Amino acid sequence: xxxxxxxxxxxxxxxxxxxxxxxxxxxxxxxxxxxxxxxxxxxxxxxxxxxxxxxxxxxxxxxxxxxxxxxxxxxxxxxxxxxxxxxxxxxxxxxxxxxxxxxxxxxxxxxxxxxxxxxxxxxxxxxxxxxxxxxxxxxxxxxxxxxxxxxxxxxxxxxxxxxxxxxxxxxxxxxxxxxxxxxxxxxxxxxxxxxxxxxxxxxxxxxxxxxxxxxxxxxxxxxxxxxxxxxxxxxxxxxxxxxxxxxxxxxxxxxxxxxxxxxxxxxxxxxxxxxxxxxxxxxxxxxxxxxxxxxxxxxxxxxxxxxxxxxxxxxxxxxxxxxxxxxxxxxxxxxxxxxxxxxxxxxxxxxxxxxxxxxxxxxxxxxxxxxxxx
Amino acid sequence: xxxxxxxxxxxxxxxxxxxxxxxxxxxxxxxxxxxxxxxxxxxxxxxxxxxxxxxxxxxxxxxxxxxxxxxxxxxxxxxxxxxxxxxxxxxxxxxxxxxxxxxxxxxxxxxxxxxxxxxxxxxxxxxxxxxxxxxxxxxxxxxxxxxxxxxxxxxxxxxxxxxxxxxxxxxxxxxxxxxxxxxxxxxxxxxxxxxxxxxxxxxxxxxxxxxxxxxxxxxxxxxxxxxxxxxxxxxxxxxxxxxxxxxxxxxxxxxxxxxxxxxxxxxxxxxxxxxxxxxxxxxxxxxxxxxxxxxxxxxxxxxxxxxxxxxxxxxxxxxxxxxxxxxxxxxxxxxxxxxxxxxxxxxxxxxxxxxxxxxxxxxxxxxxxxxxxx
Numbered sequence: 001x002x003x004x005x006x007x008x009x010x011x012x013x014x015x016x017x018x019x020x021x022x023x024x025x026x027x028x029x030x031x032x033x034x035x036x037x038x039x040x041x042x043x044x045x046x047x048x049x050x051x052x053x054x055x056x057x058x059x060x061x062x063x064x065x066x067x068x069x070x071x072x073x074x075x076x077x078x079x080x081x082x083x084x085x086x087x088x089x090x091x092x093x094x095x096x097x098x099x100x101x102x103x104x105x106x107x108x109x110x111x112x113x114x115x116x117x118x119x120x121x122x123x124x125x126x127x128x129x130x131x132x133x134x135x136x137x138x139x140x141x142x143x144x145x146x147x148x149x150x151x152x153x154x155x156x157x158x159x160x161x162x163x164x165x166x167x168x169x170x171x172x173x174x175x176x177x178x179x180x181x182x183x184x185x186x187x188x189x190x191x192x193x194x195x196x197x198x199x200x201x202x203x204x205x206x207x208x209x210x211x212x213x214x215x216x217x218x219x220x221x222x223x224x225x226x227x228x229x230x231x232x233x234x235x236x237x238x239x240x241x242x243x244x245x246x247x248x249x250x251x252x253x254x255x256x257x258x259x260x261x262x263x264x265x266x267x268x269x270x271x272x273x274x275x276x277x278x279x280x281x282x283x284x285x286x287x288x289x290x291x292x293x294x295x296x297x298x299x300x301x302x303x304x305x306x307x308x309x310x311x312x313x314x315x316x317x318x319x320x321x322x323x324x325x326x327x328x329x330x331x332x333x334x335x336x337x338x339x340x341x342x343x344x345x346x347x348x349x350x351x352x353x354x355x356x357x358x359x360x361x362x363x364x365x366x367x368x369x370x371x372x373x374x
Numbered sequence: 375x376x377x378x379x380x381x382x383x384x385x386x387x388x389x390x391x392x393x394x395x396x397x398x399x400x401x402x403x404x405x406x407x408x409x410x411x412x413x414x415x416x417x418x419x420x421x422x423x424x425x426x427x428x429x430x431x432x433x434x435x436x437x438x439x440x441x442x443x444x445x446x447x448x449x450x451x452x453x454x455x456x457x458x459x460x461x462x463x464x465x466x467x468x469x470x471x472x473x474x475x476x477x478x479x480x481x482x483x484x485x486x487x488x489x490x491x492x493x494x495x496x497x498x499x500x501x502x503x504x505x506x507x508x509x510x511x512x513x514x515x516x517x518x519x520x521x522x523x524x525x526x527x528x529x530x531x532x533x534x535x536x537x538x539x540x541x542x543x544x545x546x547x548x549x550x551x552x553x554x555x556x557x558x559x560x561x562x563x564x565x566x567x568x569x570x571x572x573x574x575x576x577x578x579x580x581x582x583x584x585x586x587x588x589x590x591x592x593x594x595x596x597x598x599x600x601x602x603x604x605x606x607x608x609x610x611x612x613x614x615x616x617x618x619x620x621x622x623x624x625x626x627x628x629x630x631x632x633x634x635x636x637x638x639x640x641x642x643x644x645x646x647x648x649x650x651x652x653x654x655x656x657x658x659x660x661x662x663x664x665x666x667x668x669x670x671x672x673x674x675x676x677x678x679x680x681x682x683x684x685x686x687x688x689x690x691x692x693x694x695x696x697x698x699x700x701x702x703x704x705x706x707x708x709x710x711x712x713x714x715x716x717x718x719x720x721x722x723x724x725x726x727x728x729x730x731x732x733x734x735x736x737x738x739x740x741x742x743x744x745x746x747x748x
Contacts, residue, residue: 027550035519145409163720164538164545171538175737176401200695321574323723326700331718340730344705346537349697350720357714363549372745 005038005374008058008090009366010045010083013099014067017122017157018048020359021099026063028363032370039370044090046070050077058091080108088115093373094151095366098123099359107133113140113151118373120365122157122358127242128235131249134242143372152369157361159186159236160332160352168348169243172338179244181337183303183345186236188330188353189227190300192219195327198288198297200320207284208277215274219330223270228259230300233313237302241311244304248311257314259300291317297325323347379412379748382432382464383740384419384457387473388441391496391531392422394733395473400437402737406744413744418464420444424451432465454482462489467747468525469740472497473733481507487514487525492747494739496531496732501616502609505623508616517746526743531735533560533610534706534726542722543617543710552713553618557677560610562704562727563601564674566593569701572662572671574694581658582651589648593704597644602633604674607687611676615685618678622685631688633674665691671699697721 009025011018022043029041042060046053046067053070055061061069078086087094096112098105098121106126109119110133127134138144141153159165172179185191197210204210211228214220220227234251241248248254260273261280267273291298296317301324304311318325327333332352335345351357383399385392396417403415416434420427420441427444429435435443452460461468470486472479472495480500483493484507501508512518515527533539546553559565571584578584585602588594594601608625615622622628634647635654641647665672670691675698678685692699701707706726709719725731 024550028548031548031550162545162549162714164542164722167541168538171536171734171738171741174402174405174741175536175734176398176405177734321700323697323700326695326697329718340536340728340734341725344703344725346722346724348538348720348722350710351715351718354714360545360549360551360714364545367545367548 006040006092008044008094010087011097012047014048016355017358018099020355024363110136110140118151118369119153124158124235128238128251154365156365157358162357162360163348165334178339184334186233186302189220192330194299206281230256230258230313233302241304254311380414380466382418382468384461385471386421388422390729391732392473394729398737484510484514492525492743493527498532498609502612502625528739530739531732536731536734537722539708555711558708560607560676563594566704568673580655582655604630604632604687607676615678628685
């Protein structure tokens with residue numbers, strides 16, 4: 001029989017983050033049960049786009065073997081609704097881990113939470129889409145304005161992966177500080193690109209060559225236009241602005257500078273785009289030269305000015321001595337300017353992408369839920 | 375009648391942090407009761423070294439007027455033991471907020487926790503004294519290896535004030551990352567001193583003059599030797615090393631470099647010390663020149679090398695481009711090197727001292743306790 005500290009866990013998504021999470025979940029299960037044998041984490045669902053694995057007996061499946069077991073499944077895929085119904089009938093507390101970037105699944109969060117199922121996720125879609133979905137999610141959450149029988153929802157990894165960005169902002173707000181401005185580099189891809197294109201001290205290759213290099217090194221999406229359009233950063237800014245109290249309607253409701261030249265918007269493929277991009281290197285070289293003349297460097301940043309409710313994403317120039325200019329590799333940096341911290345911001349910096357660090361934020365959120373539900 | 379979400383709060387210490395905390399507590403009380411009228415925070419004790427204010431009826435005293443009411447009290451001071459007994463008889467959940475740096479009070483934490491009273495505090499003494507007290511505290515805590523009826527204990531502000539240092543380290547460890555090294559500037563005083571004494575790019579005054587300036591600006595303890603002996607940093611390193619899994623016996627069980635010249639250790643007062651310090655400026659000037667020759671700057675840092683269990687505190691040289699060199703004002707910086715984060719550390723930076731930001735860490739911890747106990 002499941003005890004009061006049995007937690008039933010369903011995982012959707014078995015990509016880079018999903019696989020890293022399963023590794024961390026197995027470690028966590030062992031560590032927690034060693035500290036307290038009554039704590040019992042059971043994986044009762046593993047699902048990807050075309051297959052799903054269940055634990056019909058509620059005993060849980062082996063976390064270590066789950067991915068290979070999933071490969072062997074050949075029963076028909078249940079609908080998402082049927083899957084939520086299955087989870088809701090588990091004889092105890094249930095957490096759904098959404099390791100996808102699926103909008104349809106995100107749209108179901110209010111329904112899932114009202115079934116008493118908690119959600120932890122790096123999926124930005126739920127929190128950065130239209131404002132109504134954001135409201136509906138927190139109206140249905142025990143840690144929003146929902147009822148104590150609703151599920152909890154945490155999404156630390158939706159901004160800056162495992163870096164303590166969302167938890168820090170929440171604590172600033174909840175302890176009564178006044179956040180005046182948030183500014184930073186929120187994309188590992190953009191960080192790598194501009195740290196290479198225009199390093200402090202000079203040097204750096206042509207912009208199109210740096211994009212190509214970033215793609216080859218695996219620092220971009222399969223189609224680099226998905227990074228260069230700025231939407232990923234706009235989604236993160238939307239989330240932070242809402243947490244800071246601004247009613248941002250959507251990630252397209254404020255100015256977002258795309259680095260895709262207008263003339264290349266109609267390219268049929270990422271390859272065609274990469275082939276034609278060198279024709280536009282001159283524009284970026286001019287920008288680089290004008291910044292250099294002022295002793296500055298160019299970076300792709302997002303900023304939220306809270307009093308004026310101004311959110312924007314795009315290229316800006318920074319003094320070479322500015323922490324944003326000094327960033328290394330593909331690191332993110334997030335500066336929180338607040339009343340309490342005064343002129344020097346509270347800064348969080350480090351890797352903001354990658355399977356293990358993203359999964360770490362998800363595992364940390366799972367621990368928060370476990371603590372709340374224990 | 376107190377409901378299930380009534381929390382009885384006792385506060386000891388009414389200095390800079392204590393007063394800032396009371397301001398934040400009143401804000402929090404209003405905010406929480408607005409969100410959920412059932413949540414009821416009641417201040418039932420305010421105590422300083424020679425006076426204490428009670429709420430005999432358990433209704434709570436006005437938080438806004440508590441400090442001025444405390445001034446008017448002229449009943450005899452109860453013993454600490456009697457005070458804990460009073461708190462333990464409150465008809466509900468109790469949190470003790472220790473805003474002192476009192477070792478005697480810290481020694482009582484295990485007893486307090488076993489009474490089911492939770493503790494939130496910036497007091498370093500409990501966590502950085504001998505290892506036995508550290509063990510006893512977490513053996514008696516619901517969030518240690520104690521029983522669920524014991525109190526919770528949180529101490530975010532004992533390192534880096536309100537910066538998310540302890541919570542970040544705990545999350546790295548609890549989600550299974552391997553922390554290999556922690557390095558940083560952990561003292562606002564030392565940060566200010568060395569950022570002024572040897573700024574990147576040259577300049578800065580004589581060391582003794584910078585110490586004097588720092589004291590005049592209120593950046594040092596009343597007796598600056600209490601900062602310069604390195605013990606404050608050693609205490610913070612002790613706490614972080616223990617959280618990273620090292621059994622550090624005490625803050626004097628590893629090498630700590632004192633900036634008090636041997637010949638001045640016997641000075642009778644801080645004033646005598648400040649008067650004689652200029653005689654030793656040559657030593658610091660030599661150090662400055664030797665660092666400058668290598669293109670480096672000197673900073674007072676602490677570091678923990680986890681695999682070799684080496685903890686140390688003292689002067690080190692850093693390249694001008696290193697984030698530790700680029701620190702501004704009296705900011706702290708903490709670099710966490712871990713297996714997941716690879717060669718670029720996870721960095722937390724910002725003001726690490728001051729009443730409001732220290733109180734913020736305490737208020738954040740109080741919120742954690744409220745969430746656990748709700």
